[in-house]
Amino acid sequence: MIYADNAATTKMSEVAINTMVSLMNETYGNPSSLYTFGQKAKEALEKARADVAAVIGADKKEILFTSGGSEADNQAIISAAELGKKNGKKHIISTAFEHHAVLHTLNKLAKEGFEITLLPVHENGIVLPEEVEAAIREDTCLVTVMFANNEIGTIQPIREIGAVCRAKGVLFHTDAVQAIGHLPINVVDDNIDMLSASGHKFHGPKGVGFLYFKKGIRLTNLIEGGAQEKGKRAGTENVPGIVAMAEALKESVAKMESTTNYLINKRDRLIAGLKEIPHSAVNGDLTHRLPSNVNFCFEGIEGESLLLLLDDKGIAASSGSACTSGSLDPSHVLLAIGRVHDVAHGSLRLSIGEDITDEDVDYIIKSVKEVVEYLRGFSPVWRDLVSGKTQFILP
Numbered sequence: 001m002i003y004a005d006n007a008a009t010t011k012m013s014e015v016a017i018n019t020m021v022s023l024m025n026e027t028y029g030n031p032s033s034l035y036t037f038g039q040k041a042k043e044a045l046e047k048a049r050a051d052v053a054a055v056i057g058a059d060k061k062e063i064l065f066t067s068g069g070s071e072a073d074n075q076a077i078i079s080a081a082e083l084g085k086k087n088g089k090k091h092i093i094s095t096a097f098e099h100h101a102v103l104h105t106l107n108k109l110a111k112e113g114f115e116i117t118l119l120p121v122h123e124n125g126i127v128l129p130e131e132v133e134a135a136i137r138e139d140t141c142l143v144t145v146m147f148a149n150n151e152i153g154t155i156q157p158i159r160e161i162g163a164v165c166r167a168k169g170v171l172f173h174t175d176a177v178q179a180i181g182h183l184p185i186n187v188v189d190d191n192i193d194m195l196s197a198s199g200h201k202f203h204g205p206k207g208v209g210f211l212y213f214k215k216g217i218r219l220t221n222l223i224e225g226g227a228q229e230k231g232k233r234a235g236t237e238n239v240p241g242i243v244a245m246a247e248a249l250k251e252s253v254a255k256m257e258s259t260t261n262y263l264i265n266k267r268d269r270l271i272a273g274l275k276e277i278p279h280s281a282v283n284g285d286l287t288h289r290l291p292s293n294v295n296f297c298f299e300g301i302e303g304e305s306l307l308l309l310l311d312d313k314g315i316a317a318s319s320g321s322a323c324t325s326g327s328l329d330p331s332h333v334l335l336a337i338g339r340v341h342d343v344a345h346g347s348l349r350l351s352i353g354e355d356i357t358d359e360d361v362d363y364i365i366k367s368v369k370e371v372v373e374y375l376r377g378f379s380p381v382w383r384d385l386v387s388g389k390t391q392f393i394l395p
């Protein structure tokens with residue numbers, strides 16, 4: 001199998017697996033216990049906190065461990081909203097193409113009387129800092145913009161957006177789940193107040209992540225119970241998962257430069273090959289783009305059929321977000337960059353990993369070409385396009 005769905009999840013690294021197994025075997029004490037055996041687990045936990053903090057230029061007191069990216073997003077947004085409400089500020093700015101962990105949390109807040117502004121992301125999938133600035137009001141309590149988009153891979157001008165928020169005194173959160181471990185991030189230089197991360201997007205385990213929150217930001221208690229994570233999130237900590245995540249992150253960051261160069265080469269080979277398919281288009285900016293991300297629309301076909309036939313050929317890919325598969329609505333991300341419904345339906349996301357070879361890339365190109373041609377062969381939509389009954393949208 002060729003695994004090309006690393007934006008959905010990644011394979012755990014050897015160091016992450018070994019760390020996890022070793023902790024489960026040898027350091028299984030409860031970190032809240034007072035005896036030495038429990039304190040060993042506590043030490044491992046606190047070292048992981050310091051390690052994770054160091055990677056992003058934060059202090060260990062500014063790291064809250066969570067069950068993943070979704071929880072970190074929920075925690076950040078709900079905390080900022082609580083703080084805003086206390087000061088009579090109930091306006092939040094975000095973008096139209098955020099992950100559902102952000103958008104659905106904002107929907108919930110809208111029902112509670114918050115006003116939400118979703119900024120456009122334009123044809124290239126990039127938010128403009130000056131549009132963030134123009135949207136900020138007296139009653140704005142939070143700006144939340146993702147670091148890199150999970151479907152089309154576009155990288156946002158985070159440092160500039162952060163600077164705008166700093167100047168206006170508004171909290172700035174970024175969902176960096178797709179970026180951390182893959183792009184350089186420093187929360188101080190990048191003007192970030194809160195940042196969400198998830199272990200399984202950088203070769204760590206699933207079900208574990210963290211939120212960076214700048215000193216002075218008061219978080220909401222998300223889970224009531226014991227005093228773990230300073231009472232913000234009760235429950236015995238997932239020590240093996242947390243420590244394995246920290247190890248995976250350190251490794252990803254250490255290898256980042258070589259991985260990036262390798263992936264960009266493979267990504268651009270894939271894009272060049274798939275571009276040869278007539279009436280197709282790349283989604284998202286080509287320069288400000290994750291090294292792993294390829295996203296195309298092919299006119300006249302259904303993305304789901306394409307995925308199933310690629311699966312038959314041993315290629316694991318996605319039509320966009322794993323969260324929307326199973327629903328018939330086209331991707332909200334592709335609609336946000338202006339793709340019409342019919343075109344957005346024919347989408348394909350390939351998110352490649354370090355194990356991909358040139359032979360794999362060429363096999364993917366050949367397979368996608370075959371499958372697209374095959375599907376168009378009996379597509380009534382395609383027939384109408386070819387006969388001129390309807391107009392092609394993609395050149």
Ligand SMILES: *Cc1c(COP(=O)(O)O)cnc(C)c1O
Pocket residue numbers: 007008067068069070071073099101146148149150175177178198199200201207208209
């Ligand atoms: C995967 C993902 C999430 C959710 O992370 P989980 O750890 O699976 O909860 C949130 N935001 C983005 C951008 C993601 O890609």
